[in-house]
Amino acid sequence: MLDFGESAEHGLSTTAGSIFKIIRDQGPLYPADIVRRTGLAKSTVSVYIDRLISAGLIREEDLPERKRRKLKVAESAGYVIGVDLGQTHLHVGLCDLEAEVRDSVAESVDLLNSSPESILARVVRAARELSARNSLDPRSLSGIGFGVPGPVDYAHGVPVSPPVMPGWDRFPLASVLAREFTCPVFVDNDVNILALAERDKGAAAQDPDFLYIKVGSGIGAGIMVNGRIYRGCKGAAGDIGHISINGDDTLCHCGNRGCLEAIAGGRALALRGDAAARSGASRFLAERMSEGAAATPELIAKGAAMGDEECLMLVISSGKCLGDVIAKLVNFFNPSLIVVGGGLANLGERYIASVRESVYGRSTPLATSDLIIKRSTLNERSGVIGASILVLDEIFSLKNVGRLVRNPSS
């Protein structure tokens, strides 16, 4: 069955939702801007603005000295919780309706050796703590967004066969939290969550079509089509870390050989750095390791920056390998923008240049003619922000805004 989105909803909801969406995405805006951008009659826009204000969804800017005021999201009319779970960290943030972090909690975790129940208990405790110290009833939360490091069945809010989360397969994350807080809960893959942060607050600000590629220990892509995450039929879209590199037989933790992640991921780079230190190929790494340092990607980047040729070669060949795979995706997907994030994006400009060189050299000229490849500008709060955006996108869907406007008491 063809999905016709939310457009079969009746007129009121669609129009209210559309006006709210324009204010949310492009605001603050004057009513006249909205008239121009929608093509709706001035009187129609005026009616809906009044309704959106009455429903508490938008407000006028705080500009007491001016007469004409722009409209913006009533950012304090509600709060959401964003949860960013990684292999070693748990960040929980209280965010307003513009996905600004108002307060947050950061904890260390050992995901590989933790049960979902124990992690969830810590999430619940953190969310209660954030509510309490901001004088909010935890039952008044508008929603919870949750990013996890693995594939997710988005419709059901459950992780699916996550390689780094043993015991989490189909664990009912969303429904357990939804019962606990009586609010909507949305769970997604962490790379998708970061892509949302890039879309609204990062390097892809307001770009409706782009790829976000995270290169850390693992490698994954967030695919944004027309401003929405493309998740694929099993929530596995963007799982590029296990694309095979023909002719390479490096064993990957997934059991296959020649996976991109096993060759160009952070762990692979560290292993190569370690070997370069032991063989003496890199004097810089050998010296640092003799002083007790580990051959981390950061150390290799430092070596490259300080002129160690072997470190530089490691950085360049890692970028080249990633670029070879991205080149194939560019031919297939023809994006206008690729944002590279994750730990390895911090290897420096030479790394990104090496990625670019591979892509421009191996994709078709047409597909690369307007292509921009740049580094992510996200930081450690971006997971929480992205998780908040996930839930805000859902609770502020055209349909939901329409319902809120029709029934402002809800």
Added chain:
Amino acid sequence: MLDFGESAEHGLSTTAGSIFKIIRDQGPLYPADIVRRTGLAKSTVSVYIDRLISAGLIREEDLPERKRRKLKVAESAGYVIGVDLGQTHLHVGLCDLEAEVRDSVAESVDLLNSSPESILARVVRAARELSARNSLDPRSLSGIGFGVPGPVDYAHGVPVSPPVMPGWDRFPLASVLAREFTCPVFVDNDVNILALAERDKGAAAQDPDFLYIKVGSGIGAGIMVNGRIYRGCKGAAGDIGHISINGDDTLCHCGNRGCLEAIAGGRALALRGDAAARSGASRFLAERMSEGAAATPELIAKGAAMGDEECLMLVISSGKCLGDVIAKLVNFFNPSLIVVGGGLANLGERYIASVRESVYGRSTPLATSDLIIKRSTLNERSGVIGASILVLDEIFSLKNVGRLVRNPSS
């Protein structure tokens, strides 16, 4: 700027458009079906059905003996022209509003040695002829859809750097035809056009997300996301024929080495067949070629079917190579369905089995857990049908249907 689609249109247009879309995609339907599928009030649906009937867009089924009649598209309320241009053929069809071919013209062309002006003159002549012999004023056509074998800047209706169409780069195909027939004209890549035919009339019937892969002399993919063609930023999405196969240095006509098309395309297969005949590796091919036959993919398929081991090996290795690339795309895009069409899809079930084997062996288990790979069911009329669907999708957009309903005289 985020695209919010057509949803900012006012309520009337959106609701009318949505109801029409349901009837077009899923009809014939009873009014009660529409009530159930939209969640709209019975009275609302009734009002819009009357308006859609008055505007001439839908009609009741011809079932004189029954009381309750289903609603369907008023297929004869207008006509469109579908144009399918290939390297050696020009098919022009007159289609009704359900994309059924009512009449058609088929001609041979030599695209490589023809100017766009001369081809266009033949298209105009064919469209006039079809109109005349069906007693239609050519100025009453609802629109023209045009498929060309190369990348297209869809917004402007112009081919962009098409490798097999020298002299066509940015030729104003759409605007010249639009002036000639005073109707909307939409131009797209031929593989996208075929993907539309698969969506509405083929192996992907009513599937909103799938990949259509055409393997002929060239290799290309049509990417369907949520029922719509994904074209990428330069109209180059799906150009998978030039994805490089690491470790292979076969020269491609594009100037690069190791392109999928140069290794697994129809021309490459024919070259291998030729070599197998000359070396005597294939007795079947050697015999047929001594009788004057050429080592076409069809002949190789025949050899394989008749038990010639070398022919079978050629078929299997060709499928394997295609499968290796598709496996990477599956990890990235996680489709639920891949339809393989084009001349090589006729190599037989062993070819498709070989594609499947590669994909299942090299993609992640999650991405392939529900994946179906099947052969296209399209035929030589599908290009014309797809081109008609292209224009029907556009002229029957939610917005346009809304306008027609508001202003039934137009």
